[in-house]
Amino acid sequence: xxxxxxxxxxxxxxxxxxxxxxxxxxxxxxxxxxxxxxxxxxxxxxxxxxxxxxxxxxxxxxxxxxxxxxxxxxxxxxxxxxxxxxxxxxxxxxxxxxxxxxxxxxxxxxxxxxxxxxxxxxxxxxxxxxxxxxxxxxxxxxxxxxxxxxxxxxxxxxxxxxxxxxxxxxxxxxxxxxxxxxxxxxxxxxxxxxxxxxxxxxxxxxxxxxxxxxxxxxxxxxxxxxxxxxxxxxxxxxxxxxxxxxxxxxxxxxxxxxxxxxxxxxxxxxxxxxxxxxxxxxxxxxxxxxxxxxxxxxxxxxxxxxxxxxxxxxxxxx
Amino acid sequence: xxxxxxxxxxxxxxxxxxxxxxxxxxxxxxxxxxxxxxxxxxxxxxxxxxxxxxxxxxxxxxxxxxxxxxxxxxxxxxxxxxxxxxxxxxxxxxxxxxxxxxxxxxxxxxxxxxxxxxxxxxxxxxxxxxxxxxxxxxxxxxxxxxxxxxxxxxxxxxxxxxxxxxxxxxxxxxxxxxxxxxxxxxxxxxxxxxxxxxxxxxxxxxxxxxxxxxxxxxxxxxxxxxxxxxxxxxxxxxxxxxxxxxxxxxxxxxxxxxxxxxxxxxxxxxxxxxxxxxxxxxxxxxxxxxxxxxxxxxxxxxxxxxxxxxxxxxxxxxxxxxxxxxxxxxxxxxxxxxxxxxxxxxxxxxxxxxxxxxxxxxxxxxxxxxxxxxxxxxxxxxxxxxxxxxxxxxxxxxxxxxxxxxxxxxxxxxxxxxxxxxxxxxxxxxxxxxxxxxxxxxxxxxxxxxxxxxxxxxxxxxxxxxxxxxxxxxxxxxxxxxxxxxxxxxxxxxxxxxxxxxxxxxxxxxxxxxxxxxxxxxxxxxxxxxxxxxxxxxxxxxxxxxxxxxxxxx
Numbered sequence: 001x002x003x004x005x006x007x008x009x010x011x012x013x014x015x016x017x018x019x020x021x022x023x024x025x026x027x028x029x030x031x032x033x034x035x036x037x038x039x040x041x042x043x044x045x046x047x048x049x050x051x052x053x054x055x056x057x058x059x060x061x062x063x064x065x066x067x068x069x070x071x072x073x074x075x076x077x078x079x080x081x082x083x084x085x086x087x088x089x090x091x092x093x094x095x096x097x098x099x100x101x102x103x104x105x106x107x108x109x110x111x112x113x114x115x116x117x118x119x120x121x122x123x124x125x126x127x128x129x130x131x132x133x134x135x136x137x138x139x140x141x142x143x144x145x146x147x148x149x150x151x152x153x154x155x156x157x158x159x160x161x162x163x164x165x166x167x168x169x170x171x172x173x174x175x176x177x178x179x180x181x182x183x184x185x186x187x188x189x190x191x192x193x194x195x196x197x198x199x200x201x202x203x204x205x206x207x208x209x210x211x212x213x214x215x216x217x218x219x220x221x222x223x224x225x226x227x228x229x230x231x232x233x234x235x236x237x238x239x240x241x242x243x244x245x246x247x248x249x250x251x252x253x254x255x256x257x258x259x260x261x262x263x264x265x266x267x268x269x270x271x272x273x274x275x276x277x278x279x280x281x282x283x284x285x286x287x288x289x290x291x292x293x294x295x296x297x298x299x300x301x302x303x304x305x306x307x308x309x310x311x312x313x314x315x316x317x318x
Numbered sequence: 319x320x321x322x323x324x325x326x327x328x329x330x331x332x333x334x335x336x337x338x339x340x341x342x343x344x345x346x347x348x349x350x351x352x353x354x355x356x357x358x359x360x361x362x363x364x365x366x367x368x369x370x371x372x373x374x375x376x377x378x379x380x381x382x383x384x385x386x387x388x389x390x391x392x393x394x395x396x397x398x399x400x401x402x403x404x405x406x407x408x409x410x411x412x413x414x415x416x417x418x419x420x421x422x423x424x425x426x427x428x429x430x431x432x433x434x435x436x437x438x439x440x441x442x443x444x445x446x447x448x449x450x451x452x453x454x455x456x457x458x459x460x461x462x463x464x465x466x467x468x469x470x471x472x473x474x475x476x477x478x479x480x481x482x483x484x485x486x487x488x489x490x491x492x493x494x495x496x497x498x499x500x501x502x503x504x505x506x507x508x509x510x511x512x513x514x515x516x517x518x519x520x521x522x523x524x525x526x527x528x529x530x531x532x533x534x535x536x537x538x539x540x541x542x543x544x545x546x547x548x549x550x551x552x553x554x555x556x557x558x559x560x561x562x563x564x565x566x567x568x569x570x571x572x573x574x575x576x577x578x579x580x581x582x583x584x585x586x587x588x589x590x591x592x593x594x595x596x597x598x599x600x601x602x603x604x605x606x607x608x609x610x611x612x613x614x615x616x617x618x619x620x621x622x623x624x625x626x627x628x629x630x631x632x633x634x635x636x637x638x639x640x641x642x643x644x645x646x647x648x649x650x651x652x653x654x655x656x657x658x659x660x661x662x663x664x665x666x667x668x669x670x671x672x673x674x675x676x677x678x679x680x681x682x683x684x685x686x687x688x689x690x691x692x693x694x695x696x697x698x699x700x701x702x703x704x705x706x707x708x709x710x711x712x713x714x715x716x717x718x719x720x721x722x723x724x725x726x727x728x729x730x731x732x733x734x735x736x737x738x739x740x741x742x743x744x745x746x747x748x749x750x751x752x753x754x755x756x757x758x759x760x761x762x763x764x765x766x767x768x769x770x771x772x773x774x775x776x777x778x779x780x781x782x783x784x785x786x787x788x789x790x791x792x793x794x795x796x797x798x799x800x801x802x803x804x805x806x807x808x809x810x811x812x813x814x815x816x817x818x819x820x821x822x823x824x825x826x827x828x829x830x831x832x833x834x835x836x837x838x839x840x841x842x843x844x845x846x847x848x849x850x851x852x853x854x855x856x857x858x859x860x861x862x863x864x865x866x867x868x869x870x871x872x
Contacts (some may be wrong), residue, residue: 218440221388222451223456224421225418237441316486
């Protein structure tokens with residue numbers, strides 16, 4: 001156990017280091033953009049004097065590294081700062097949108113992960129059959145189309161022609177869970193179609209890869225049924241690569257949903273970030289980026305931990 | 319063509335083992351197995367196995383032994399197909415059954431013991447769960463009953479801490495223990511037949527004998543019929559009632575063990591027996607005069623991390639001399655070779671080669687030092703780049719060390735191929751098109767291309783079949799006589815040592831426990847470990863194992 005705690009602590013420390021590096025890259029990356037918030041708000045007609053006064057008021061006249069350090073101190077003490085554009089607390093601004101994004105991502109994950117594993121395991125069991133080919137073709141097709149296209153196709157059929165689900169997903173906090181699920185059905189379906197192919201194909205490949213190994217031959221010679229061979233003997237050994245792909249796709253569900261959010265006018269974090277970049281509202285961009293980066297790092301960290309915990313060689317050293 | 323044989327040679331048998339007229343439990347007729355390209359792997363195999371009888375299948379790799387063994391379970395590996403023949407288990411034509419019907423036979427009526435237990439146990443599950451899986455699946459025992467039975471077996475087979483042995487994962491136990499666990503797994507559903515596929519080949523001699531004893535005991539106690547597949551005639555002689563000799567997928571000879579050993583009819587069988595007999599004979603081989611010492615390793619200590627793999631090892635090799643380093647896996651013999659070529663850095667001690675000190679690390683050695691010490695590896699398959707032709711493989715060191723013109727390289731390559739007994743036109747072939755023995759010859763030619771003084775041979779024949787191995791040893795011998803090469807041979811096979819080594823050093827736990835002329839090492843008084851090693855090597859006498867059982871019980 002101590003061995004594993006050590007590995008986990010190491011990974012965690014590395015994650016924090018990565019987060020720090022990302023914060024640097026984001027801050028100075030945004031700094032390189034031409035123009036700033038003062039110019040963006042005051043517009044082209046502003047005189048240099050008014051711009052200067054406004055900058056002093058916003059604190060933008062201080063050198064970049066000092067602003068970064070005070071921001072970093074704030075982050076470390078749990079204070080995300082205030083938005084430059086509308087003076088609201090960033091934590092308040094982000095809070096509700098983050099929970100919306102996580103709700104949508106979680107909903108899509110709850111559909112796509114079991115579906116991908118199920119399809120992948122069946123594809124491995126019935127490999128090179130008609131079923132295998134149909135599933136592969138279908139999932140590949142759905143991943144090959146751009147997300148907005150898939151989204152509009154779904155809207156066309158399920159919102160307009162059939163009228164089963166709303167085409168605009170305006171969820172708010174006072175809705176019941178059922179209503180929220182109903183309204184976010186189409187964005188969740190879109191995301192599912194986009195991520196399921198990757199996970200399903202990895203599940204299939206990881207399992208098939210193991211089927212040639214001597215211990216699988218041994219189990220066959222023990223007379224065990226094919227389904228049991230795959231579920232009990234191949235899957236546990238194939239978990240590490242599958243979990244890693246699932247983690248990447250989960251991260252994508254949280255971080256990469258901007259386009260889907262825009263199409264369905266879903267009030268999530270991605271939209272907020274895009275707006276803030278165009279307004280040069282650096283503190284908000286920084287906060288969003290840090291959240292996205294943390295999600296990525298945390299998910300990959302959990303994938304690592306699951307890989308370790310499911311590998312007896314690491315869990316039970318000699 | 320085959321006749322059922324009823325065994326009555328072993329004295330203390332259970333009552334049900336007495337001879338009576340019985341039907342064969344396994345009957346294979348006209349079996350033909352092809353690969354996907356349509357090449358015939360096994361042709362017209364006919365086998366009858368009586369209940370409780372043990373049939374040994376012997377032959378070189380590619381002879382179709384394992385293929386027949388698996389076919390008895392109506393199983394063909396990927397890329398192979400059973401195209402013709404009947405397989406009958408206890409009166410049922412197994413090939414006529416559905417996939418599900420065949421699965422009901424596997425494990426329940428006929429079980430399998432594989433060569434490598436380490437690869438055949440699922441790394442993700444505990445040993446106990448894997449042993450209990452089969453009887454529970456086939457409805458022979460409940461999980462609790464199976465567990466109780468397994469613990470009993472662990473105890474009988476003297477596995478450490480029998481009550482908790484099953485709770486371990488496969489990587490937590492040694493190879494010999496795992497091999498025993500696999501034998502237990504095979505009989506867990508009380509099958510009538512067990513197919514043993516080279517069950518002791520991957521083990522050290524000292525471990526092999528333990529596993530052999532156990533297999534023999536188990537077969538007796540449970541009245542199991544067995545197909546015992548091996549390439550070692552001496553091993554099969556201890557176990558089998560009858561022996562089937564196979565060559566390139568065809569049956570060469572099928573007879574009782576005694577007849578095969580003492581009155582072989584087919585030429586091929588005669589060769590096999592003769593070759594195995596010569597390996598039992600010592601070769602009293604001494605250098606004619608005191609020769610100049612070319613390699614002097616003294617007081618070598620080396621570590622892997624904190625673990626000390628070599629402890630104060632000293633060894634010398636003289637010009638034209640063959641020195642063997644013998645030990646089981648984990649004894650540090652490969653580490654010693656790695657230290658000598660500079661792949662593993664020594665912690666202390668010194669290496670002197672032809673009068674000057676060798677740098678401990680490969681990086682700091684001069685090109686000439688590198689040239690003079692060459693290596694031949696255990697697995698020629700892996701040691702040759704499959705994307706290069708034989709000419710490129712051999713030509714590369716000529717280019718690298720001597721910087722010759724293309725025409726000179728071609729000439730020299732042809733000459734080297736001739737020296738190792740391969741035709742010149744092999745130059746344009748890829749190594750993948752060669753057999754194991756031919757590949758090892760290419761490896762030797764590549765080593766010779768550097769015109770070395772010393773060749774380190776790391777288990778040079780252990781991946782090869784008996785007769786091929788014999789040829790390779792002869793070639794090494796002849797090259798030494800012609801060119802005055804020195805060899806440092808690392809091996810666990812005492813047969814090789816007896817045939818080619820002038821001097822022998824025995825390694826145990828990173829220390830040299832015996833070192834001297836080969837004849838003296840294997841003559842009494844022995845070091846206790848040397849004696850144990852010697853006694854563990856199977857001998858061709860059928861009674862060898864019985865004698866050991868007798869000695870131990872006495």
